[in-house]
Amino acid sequence: MDVGRVVTWGAFRIRDQHDGDYTPHGMKERALMAMLALSPGQRRRRLMLQDMLWGKSTLKAGQVSLRQALSNIRRDLGPLRDSLKSDRDAIWLDPPFLIAEDQALPASEFLADLDVPDEEFESWLRDQRQAVTEPENVGQKSPPPRPSAALPVVGIVPVAAQFDDCQFLCHMLAQQLADLVAGIAACKPAILLLPEDGAASYTFVVEVQSGQDEWLILVRLLGDPVRQYLWSNRLRVERNLGRIWDAPEFAGLLNKAVAALNDQLSLRGPEGDIARIQRAIRRIYNYDKSGLETAIGLLRASTNGSAMGLALAWQAFAQLTSVLEFRTDAARRAASAIDLADEAVRLSPQDPTVLALAAQTQLKFTKDFDYSHHLALRAVEAGPENPYALDALSQSQMMRGELSLSQRTAERARLVATGLANSFSWDMQAAFGALCMGRSPEALDLLRQCHLKMPAYRPALRYLIALSALCGNDADAQRYSQRLARLEPCFTPLSLLDAAYPMETLRSLGLDAGLKDRIG
Template sequence: MKERGLISILALSRDQRRSRDYLQDKLWSTKEATQAQTSLRRALSNIRKTDPALEDVICADRADVWLRPARWCVETTRDPPDVELLENLRIRDPEFESWRRDQQARLVDSARAPPRQAPYMAPFMTAYMTRAEQAEPERRFDIVMIGAPASDKERFAREYLACILQRRLRELGPTTICEEPRLDATNAERIELRSHIEGRNLVVLLRLVGGHLRACHWSGHATLPFALTAMQASDQLSTLVAQAFAASLAVLRSASGAPSPPGLRLQTASQLLFSGARDKIDSAETMLCTLPDVGISRAWRAFGRLTRAIEFQQFDTDLAIEGLQLANDALTDTPNATVSALAAIVAMKLDGDIDLGFHLAQSAIAVDDQNPYALNALSQAHFFRGTFTEGFEQARRARLAAIGLPNNYYWDMQACLSALGVGNIDAAIGYARDSYLRWPRCRPPLRYLVALHQLSGDTETAATYAEQLRRMEPDFTLRSLSDPAYPVETLRRLGLLEAVQTP
């Protein structure tokens, strides 16, 4: 009976995929974790033994279980349901029954809801929507561990690194860990992981290969400590994972024509939200509306509302309510580090709920401690709580984890703000300068370069940056820094604006 429940949950899930933890929680919630893991493995084995045809339908790796869409179809209807969903399936687990009731309620609500009226769209937006609906399928990533490990210790370290890579690459598309290359690796990129032991360290080599000729697009290596705690805190690990993600994103951009796959469109939209330009933020929000209505797209839409509130001083009630609601809705989906991180920042900055923000940031780190958005959320939470040293350390790690991302100037800027928390003005100026050099048209680093150089007495350099800022903000003067509505909140919160000499 649990086997039928397992297939039912997968069939009614988005993308017909769920994490092993989710399935264990819904079907074996009353058992210990190890017992639940064993029960799930046994259920998967029973399904395949009962019907050999299902062996090509249900798939699993170390993290997820899913149904292959090419061999499985779920039909839906808008007719009002006159029977109870899965009425003949009785599983004695309170979590499963709760899930079944939720699905029944959604089915009833969906059937009763009036047809949605499409919002007005300009012609260019309609054309974009048409292309998006015809988007090519998501590209897959296979993480292939090459060669046999010399010891159990090396095997564990390799698998730990592979899991970290898998969590990051899922943002671009479905990702699988393999012991050997798959024969049906069409529409997939492959990251090959090799390693050897050198003293007390693990030397790792990663190669990104793809295309018909399996050409090498990128390679990177690192020397990592064997001790797990030291490996987790290693700057080399953060840098290597960030470089692998950035290389994979670059391959998607170069391989994809128009239309592009959903994972790439999501990355493009999120990048535009950090531009600080109203037209690009508008384009980002339009693009996000064309993506599937899942947790990650809702979270980015919530972040877009926050961006409007801060960058354009649109602190109206409706915008805040909409942003908070989108963030809350996003959290109901499968746990995701980026979703929790964005929801944390929205909660802290739109609602002033520092405790919730700190909790969500910790939840994001628990899912993926190498995610740059999660590290940034935890850094900001520490800053708001007054634990500035911890905030600065997390901002430094977040900056490393964001190496190679198109919008890495954002993490430079966050490091600048965190450096101000620990009173390191010189470091803050350096980070703001790096941010400015990566994106000269971005206004936040220019604002802080003006203020910080003015604060340190270098009025000539401050005037130079002020002149550049006026090209984007014609009304800017040094007196603007004293305006309570001007977006230099960190300087205001730390009391540094009082020391800035303004005419």
């Protein structure tokens, strides 16, 4: 059998041993072959390839597109076609294609002609280019072998100035970060004295410096080998040990760090359950119908491993979002979501995110306010700085009429969630809290912040229209209506008055009557 050879510098090409060119003609077909060739074992799961190249399609349409792409590739590969193998779960190259070790030409770029307008593929391509453009001289010494663990090791190195309070704070933050990393369930944290080449797949360096009246806290994420820089963030806080236990700024910084690590885990190496769950979460918070179906498919593929409880809880939340946003098969999905949430809690009774998502499912579908409040309290007890837990508690407090307490909890959740990719959703809950307290200008400001972070987030646009109209700002209401109509072609301002339209908070506060006077 002929063995294929892949050229990666400059234009992506596939050649045979006689230098014949058998590169697929289609852009996505070339991208698919590049991903296979550069994957561990030259193998990828179907669902991952489908999501990275046809992520904006429905699950079924993506499957059809992937099958057609495989057919096109086999046609274009000619004598190499038998090397492309596939089954219901995965696609791989056998015998493996050789990677040409040609030096990069001065003006060439790695995979220069690949251009697929999908966020997931663009992230993968950016990561590949970064990996091959590291300086060559840093790798002259072979790194020691990594620990043979089932999970990748994440090192955490505390570095502090020679002051007792700095050292105490630094080690406290390092331990909290280790606890958060352990909660990801896709890696194993280890406190290290120094960054060591090969000791960990990724390394966090937590540094605390002292000023006259403040601490400067710096957290960096480094990759192995050669400790390449991946991410950093800093925080200045008042130098006061007495208030560190209830300062949400620390939790916000550590959550940013974990979010950065999650991004790296999603982009590198063979895909695991946590990587799929993270990609599913991004789909859920896009509030797109086809994206939700893709997210549910990804989560279903993640329910056989150690993260089964978390995957089931997110699947319940995805079903909840689908019902509230699109009213799709509401009765069946609601029943399914309740069952999924109950099973998730049974499997992961101490996971704060699982408990929080289950609390929201119970709150919306069963209206069992006591049980949902019980779950939310358990979530916060298990993870006092978990933004999902705080969000669930804020919603539960709101339903119990504890409006001032709900608003304070929502603001804390918003601060803790700083830096997360979906942080805009906590702006939304804080806006609801302000609205319930009768603080419409504050709610409007929070909604604007939410909209700036995620312009396609339809719930924020709906409430921006309603509150702008209620405040007499017809120009803003019209501008936001035009934006929403581009996302919902059938939308008109009168849609906000429809009892089936997702404006539950507005109706529960009795603001729909005033809105009817403004736009009816």
